[in-house]
Amino acid sequence: MHQLSQGPYPPTDVHDAALLTPPHTIQQHATDYRSLNLNIIHEYPSTEGQSPGANILIATPLMDGAAYLEKYFQKLTEINYPKELISLAFLVSTVAKDESIDSTLVTLNEHVSKLVSHSHYRRITVIQQKAAPSAYSHHQRHQYKLQESRRKELARCRNALLATALLDESWVLWLDVDIVEYSPDLLQMLMHLNVDIVVPNCLRSGSSLWRTEGVPYDRNNWIETTESLATQRDLEDDEVLFEGYERDHPTYRQSMADLDRKHQVLVVLDGVGGTFTLIKAQVHRAGINFPTLPIDHQIETEGLAKWAKREGFGVYGAPFLIIQHS
Amino acid sequence: MHQLSQGPYPPTDVHDAALLTPPHTIQQHATDYRSLNLNIIHEYPSTEGQSPGANILIATPLMDGAAYLEKYFQKLTEINYPKELISLAFLVSTVAKDESIDSTLVTLNEHVSKLVSHSHYRRITVIQQKAAPSAYSHHQRHQYKLQESRRKELARCRNALLATALLDESWVLWLDVDIVEYSPDLLQMLMHLNVDIVVPNCLRSGSSLWRTEGVPYDRNNWIETTESLATQRDLEDDEVLFEGYERDHPTYRQSMADLDRKHQVLVVLDGVGGTFTLIKAQVHRAGINFPTLPIDHQIETEGLAKWAKREGFGVYGAPFLIIQHS
Numbered sequence: 001m002h003q004l005s006q007g008p009y010p011p012t013d014v015h016d017a018a019l020l021t022p023p024h025t026i027q028q029h030a031t032d033y034r035s036l037n038l039n040i041i042h043e044y045p046s047t048e049g050q051s052p053g054a055n056i057l058i059a060t061p062l063m064d065g066a067a068y069l070e071k072y073f074q075k076l077t078e079i080n081y082p083k084e085l086i087s088l089a090f091l092v093s094t095v096a097k098d099e100s101i102d103s104t105l106v107t108l109n110e111h112v113s114k115l116v117s118h119s120h121y122r123r124i125t126v127i128q129q130k131a132a133p134s135a136y137s138h139h140q141r142h143q144y145k146l147q148e149s150r151r152k153e154l155a156r157c158r159n160a161l162l163a164t165a166l167l168d169e170s171w172v173l174w175l176d177v178d179i180v181e182y183s184p185d186l187l188q189m190l191m192h193l194n195v196d197i198v199v200p201n202c203l204r205s206g207s208s209l210w211r212t213e214g215v216p217y218d219r220n221n222w223i224e225t226t227e228s229l230a231t232q233r234d235l236e237d238d239e240v241l242f243e244g245y246e247r248d249h250p251t252y253r254q255s256m257a258d259l260d261r262k263h264q265v266l267v268v269l270d271g272v273g274g275t276f277t278l279i280k281a282q283v284h285r286a287g288i289n290f291p292t293l294p295i296d297h298q299i300e301t302e303g304l305a306k307w308a309k310r311e312g313f314g315v316y317g318a319p320f321l322i323i324q325h326s
Numbered sequence: 327m328h329q330l331s332q333g334p335y336p337p338t339d340v341h342d343a344a345l346l347t348p349p350h351t352i353q354q355h356a357t358d359y360r361s362l363n364l365n366i367i368h369e370y371p372s373t374e375g376q377s378p379g380a381n382i383l384i385a386t387p388l389m390d391g392a393a394y395l396e397k398y399f400q401k402l403t404e405i406n407y408p409k410e411l412i413s414l415a416f417l418v419s420t421v422a423k424d425e426s427i428d429s430t431l432v433t434l435n436e437h438v439s440k441l442v443s444h445s446h447y448r449r450i451t452v453i454q455q456k457a458a459p460s461a462y463s464h465h466q467r468h469q470y471k472l473q474e475s476r477r478k479e480l481a482r483c484r485n486a487l488l489a490t491a492l493l494d495e496s497w498v499l500w501l502d503v504d505i506v507e508y509s510p511d512l513l514q515m516l517m518h519l520n521v522d523i524v525v526p527n528c529l530r531s532g533s534s535l536w537r538t539e540g541v542p543y544d545r546n547n548w549i550e551t552t553e554s555l556a557t558q559r560d561l562e563d564d565e566v567l568f569e570g571y572e573r574d575h576p577t578y579r580q581s582m583a584d585l586d587r588k589h590q591v592l593v594v595l596d597g598v599g600g601t602f603t604l605i606k607a608q609v610h611r612a613g614i615n616f617p618t619l620p621i622d623h624q625i626e627t628e629g630l631a632k633w634a635k636r637e638g639f640g641v642y643g644a645p646f647l648i649i650q651h652s
Contacts, residue, residue: 033451122357163488285490
């Protein structure tokens, strides 16, 4: 049972009388009081029906994302999980001088306005934060030499979003705004795997969904190989590796997207992306977020995976569960 | 101006009409809605009177701390800063099998009960989390060989506290429960220094307060020296250093507590402790918390200082500002 209470003290849903002081007159006051037992909210049963429901935070970082929001919210509302257990959080990285006309923020607020009025999510948080103006255009953003600064800025956005929006949730789903297709059951399927970190297989939009064929998009879900580990022995400590730049810097890793997708087998990953990444909140509460300094030569989502593994958490991929990126 | 709103959408204190969708009928609903502009809450003016007030989170990790709580709350209520701008958060690391009889939690709840009823803090959060049972007694805890596991556990507690309790505050004060003496003005004095991270000088209780003499307690506030940096060149990457164990492992650092305390001069530090540590929330939002994996051979608070410096934040000590540890 969740031992969360908000509102006047003493809490009403704490079941052990020893924790309560004798009843006294509750005065009207301004203090927002919460009592949380992380031992209880950490325990998400792997079998169905044992829990009153695990709360989840769906976190989405946004920059120049206005065009994707319509589709994003359409897919979001189709998710087969009780809305009362879902908290939503968005961080809009405003780059325009005049933040008030940032079209992503305006469009986001229109969508959020409808959700707040017409649905029953647990909590919705909209955060704005100035981003360093990027020295590259949208179509340049995948260039190899731009990756370190781009991914560091992304990591900072994710960290600010996490630090501000996470409260007492059991899970965090990192959901990119430009994911255009996934099954309404995917979130529940991933939750029931009951592992610390898990990612589905992110293919390029236009691939045939729910089928085993399709063109890989997210190359950040990968497994180290003998060869990849050997090449890392010669690197400087602060050298950062990125996937998908074989001509600039081959890493010799096994990409999950290239594995056989026919079998329903979870694979152990060493790096993950952030397109649809489900993480137990206890991983983040242990201090693990999105590093901007390299951990084993990786930053951002891939650095998170390396960090989590060092701390004994499990990192997995489901090559057979397909999502589509725009 | 703070651009924080809680409650029905559209927010009432957003000053730019372009961010608002046209007014519509607000329905009664369960969604908790928040809009936060981190660009605004980050800016704390260094000159007085320009701000409506910066919110601060005072965070205190607790384990076997019942004996100190009476004094802790007495000093806390004397702090010369508006209570409406202060949020309090406690994380009780429960080690007893039966959490309900953990005396720290019971005593804490008694004190919090009074605060909630009779004062107007902004928010109070009480968190419980199981700690790994320590294999050492209270008086053994300073032994050198126990430091790594003890400090890692402390780091995990601080990280869980931070991840759960920080919302939109501008500052975080890490305040240890066994700090028994500090000036009611100390918090404001440190805030007005307007630096990213700052610590006062923590002496042993019984030293004459507000005076320049006194016996050092917190040796974690330190400055690297030529000799200390030279010794680190021979260390393995994962080797962790601790201060105050000169016979086991001399580090040759300059302890802030040994500096001349007569002059009102801020010093640049390389490591900090956590007894009364004031940190701009933007440092934590950038992802910097209390590492359990070594950063430049340091973990927990000292690792935080090393990490923050690597990311370009300023870390300072005020040797002339004295606090006392029990």
